[in-house]
Amino acid sequence: ALGEAPSPIVYGMGRDAEAAGITDITTATAKYGKLVTYNEEVDLFNVNTRAAEFMTPIGRNAGVTLDKLMSAVYDAETTQVWEGGTNTGTVDEAIKLVTVDTAFTNLDAYDAMTFEPMSTGATIIGSTPLEAAYLGICHPHVRYDISKMTGFNPVSTYASHVSTYTGEFGEINGVRWVSSSNCPVAADAGAGNALLRGTTNAAVNVDVYSSFIYAMNAVGSVGLGENHTKEIYMEGTKPATIEVIHHAMDSGGLSNPFNEVGGIAWKAWWAGKVLDSNLLFKVESGATIPA
Numbered sequence: 364a365l366g367e368a369p370s371p372i373v374y375g376m377g378r379d380a381e382a383a384g385i386t387d388i389t390t391a392t393a394k395y396g397k398l399v400t401y402n403e404e405v406d407l408f409n410v411n412t413r414a415a416e417f418m419t420p421i422g423r424n425a426g427v428t429l430d431k432l433m434s435a436v437y438d439a440e441t442t443q444v445w446e447g448g449t450n451t452g453t454v455d456e457a458i459k460l461v462t463v464d465t466a467f468t469n470l471d472a473y474d475a476m477t478f479e480p481m482s483t484g485a486t487i488i489g490s491t492p493l494e495a496a497y498l499g500i501c502h503p504h505v506r507y508d509i510s511k512m513t514g515f516n517p518v519s520t521y522a523s524h525v526s527t528y529t530g531e532f533g534e535i536n537g538v539r540w541v542s543s544s545n546c547p548v549a550a551d552a553g554a555g556n557a558l559l560r561g562t563t564n565a566a567v568n569v570d571v572y573s574s575f576i577y578a579m580n581a582v583g584s585v586g587l588g589e590n591h592t593k594e595i596y597m598e599g600t601k602p603a604t605i606e607v608i609h610h611a612m613d614s615g616g617l618s619n620p621f622n623e624v625g626g627i628a629w630k631a632w633w634a635g636k637v638l639d640s641n642l643l644f645k646v647e648s649g650a651t652i653p654a
Contacts, residue, residue, distance in 0.1 A: 388638055392585055395432070396630035397424050401612075417627045418607075425605045425629040430545045433584055436635035437500075437575045438547045443645035447554070451647055454553035454571045457508040458648040460535070463499070466576040466644035467537045470497055473641050475578030479539060482525050491520040496539040498528075501574040502546040504560055504650035506532055509540055511651075538576055547573040559649035569649040581642035584635040605631045 399417050444465070447456030477495040493516070501509060509515065510533060517533040530541040550562040553569040561569045612625040637643060 388583070388636060390634050390636040392632050392634040394630065394632055395428055396628055397421070397428070398626055398628040400624055400626045421607065421627055421629050422605075425631065427545065429605075429631060429633055430543070432633055433582075433635045434543075434545050434547055436582060436584075436637060437577075437643065437645070438573050440575075440637055440640060440643050440645045442640050442643060443647060446646065446648035447556075451549065451552050451571055452554065454647050454649060455556040455559070455569060456649060457559065457651045458501070458505055458574060458646055460512045460514075462646055462648075463509075463512070463538055463576065464536055466646070467497065469644065470576070470578050470642065471537075473578075475642050476580065477537075478579055482522060491516040491522070491534075493521065493525065493534055493539075494537050496534060496537050497576055497578050499538045499540040499574065499576045500546060501540060501542055502548060502572045502650065503542045503544055504548075504570075505546075505572050505574055505648065506540070506542040507653055508648075508651050509533070509535065546575075549573075553649055556649060558651060560652055565649075571647050572650050574646045574648065576644040576646070578642040580638055582635065583638050585632060605629050 399421060401417070444462050445451065445454050446458055446462065448454045475497070478498050479493070479496045482493040499509075510517065512535050515533055515535045518527055518531050521527065521534075528539070528541050530543055531539060532542055533540055549571040551564075551568040552571040553559075555565065555567045556569050557566040559565050559569040561567070606629065608626075608628045608630060610626045610628075613622045615624070
């Protein structure tokens with residue numbers, strides 16, 4: 364971080380520069396992908412649509428795979444709160460508003476950068492003013508508890524000029540929330556509470572959900588925010604994040620002598636890492652069963 368400049372510039376003073384330091388943060392990369400094959404019978408019954416039919420599940424599979432890999436990076440973070448307890452095994456309460464406030468306060472005290480600026484709104488026409496916000500990610504089961512917190516502003520009350528994230532459902536006290544089914548869930552890992560969700564018997568052990576509140580530059584990745592799928596690109600080429608590969612039924616040479624089998628696959632390089640643990644806040648909680 365650059366130091367403050369407490370003194371005014373004086374005419375004729377020297378122009379001594381402060382050296383900028385760069386810290387390399389490294390992690391291993393790996394290649395991921397999935398192949399779907401189809402045979403000539405598909406062509407007989409789905410003329411000219413055989414490849415198109417696979418594009419949606421291929422795209423979804425790629426997105427879910429990389430999303431879950433990144434979710435595991437978030438989940439390995441150790442700056443956390445256990446609702447109702449002191450570790451995962453003693454969690455027996457739903458996420459609380461005071462926890463969201465604590466995360467927001469800690470990030471602000473660290474001079475963290477928000478993802479979104481303040482946004483004006485007018486309550487007289489049904490829209491909500493929003494303060495500069497950090498992001499929160501939770502499981503859909505936890506979404507219910509957050510949406511019931513006092514002061515929660517559903518996304519439907521945002522002003523029309525406010526852009527939203529995929530899966531965003533609302534804001535509370537400077538944190539805008541997105542729900543994703545890829546957030547980690549540890550079945551039967553907590554203590555007992557019959558009012559919360561449990562895979563086997565919540566009265567004995569509740570399911571424990573991981574939620575995350577974080578600021579800009581908390582985490583980094585290759586393969587999601589950075590495009591990286593081939594070894595060499597021509598200058599000026601913008602590579603795709605995920606490479607889709609299609610081999611028609613007339614490809615393969617002697618390994619496919621009767622043109623019977625084709626395939627569609629996706630491939631992506633991926634790596635993820637927490638860049639600054641002070642910018643990421645993890646909450647482990649139960650999830651209330653809607654009444």
